[in-house]
Amino acid sequence: MLLEAQEVSKSFRGRRGSADVVAVDAASMSVAPGRFVAVVGESGSGKSTLARMLLGLIPVTGGTVLLDGEDIASMRGERLAHFRRSVQAVLQDPAGSLNPRKRVRQAIAEVVRLHRIASGPAAVREKVVEALELVGLSPGEQFLDRFPGELSGGQRQRVLIARAIVVGPRIIVADEAVSALDASVKAGVLRTMRDLTERLGVGYVFITHDLPVVKKVADEVIVMKSGRIVESGPKTAIFSEPRQEYTRTLLAAAPVLEPAR
Ligand SMILES: Nc1ncnc2c1ncn2[C@@H]1O[C@H](COP(=O)(O)OP(=O)(O)OP(=O)(O)O)[C@@H](O)[C@H]1O
Ligand SMILES: [Mg+2]
Structure with missing residues (x-):
């Protein structure tokens, strides 16, 4: 399975006669199950817009997003349902991804x-518990009846990952999914996400402005600037020999990694 963006663009209509905003400009990239692809770049460079197009949440204004070679914009019925199961989103918790009134x-x-992963109360409950335990909320039964307000930030983020993982996705698009967490909690959630690449073969498009995180977990890195992908490749190459001045600046601005404890 492969999720690909081929020369995708997105422009937003300018307000009251001002020029259109080109949020993403002919960006091409791909991600396969088991691969951890990090997308970095300064604020406003188009990362979230690219993520929303990969998820099919907003239409492209140019180019195509393909799953296994099939344009997601033309998918209907069972093909669309398959896409929605296969490619899941994990967004930042403070954005209100969890309803505070739902357990x-x-x-x-x-x-x-x-x-339609399971039906009947017992089978559904079993799936829920299994997903909670997969993301390190164990024993899962202990978390079933809690409201989001009764969880820590890291636990809430794990619930969001559990909600994505429970449908059996092959690819997860995570937009600033750990950015709000403090360092040690972040490390734990990242370990869980990385672990899912190994145990379940999940692939990630992982959007972050956190370069130490990228250094720790990514296989490949995509660097965006002003809506364009200005550099991409294996993490080791990007970190050791950045080709673009912009990437060098971005890397130089990143704090030094904490030594592993
Ligand atoms: N719905 C929208 N309408 C108009 N302009 C938008 C819209 N969404 C995003 N933009 C603009 O598109 C550009 C890219 O935004 P985007 O949210 O993709 O950036 P980003 O890289 O995710 O930034 P950040 O790191 O701050 O989250 C910005 O100039 C933004 O103002
Ligand atoms: Mg963003």
Whole structure:
């Protein structure tokens, strides 16, 4: 399976006669299961817009997003349902991804039912518990009846990952998914995400402004600037021999990695 963007562009209509904003300009990239692809770049460089196009949340204004060679814009019915299961989003928690009035059990169970992963209360509950334990919320039963407000930031982020993982995705698009967490909690959530690449073969498009995180977990790095992909390649190459001045500046601005404890 391969999720690809081929020369995708997105422009937003300018307000009251001002020029259109070209948020993403002919960007091409791909991600396969088991690969950890990090997307970095300064604020406003188009990272989130690219992510939303990869997820099919907003239409492209140019180019194509393809899953296994098939244009996602032309998918309907079972093909579209397959795409929606295969490619899941994990967004930043403070953006309100979890309804504060829904218990963990309900938040995850509704996607299980929506995607017809299981039916019947016992089978659904089993799926929910299994997903919670996969993301390190163990024993899962202890978390079922909690509201988001009764969880720590790291636990909430894990619930969001569990909700994505429960439908059996091959690729997860994560936009600033750990940015709000403090260092040690972040490291734990990242380990869990990385672990899912190895255990379940999940691939990631991982958007972050956090270069130490990239250095730790990525296989490949994509650098964006003003809507364009200005550099991409294996992490080791990007970090050891950045070709673009912009990448060098970005890397120089990153704090030094904490030594592993
Ligand atoms: N719905 C929209 N309408 C108009 N302009 C938009 C819209 N969404 C994004 N933009 C613009 O597109 C550009 C890229 O935004 P985007 O959110 O993709 O950046 P980003 O790289 O994710 O930034 P950050 O690191 O701050 O999250 C910005 O100039 C932004 O103002
Ligand atoms: Mg963003």
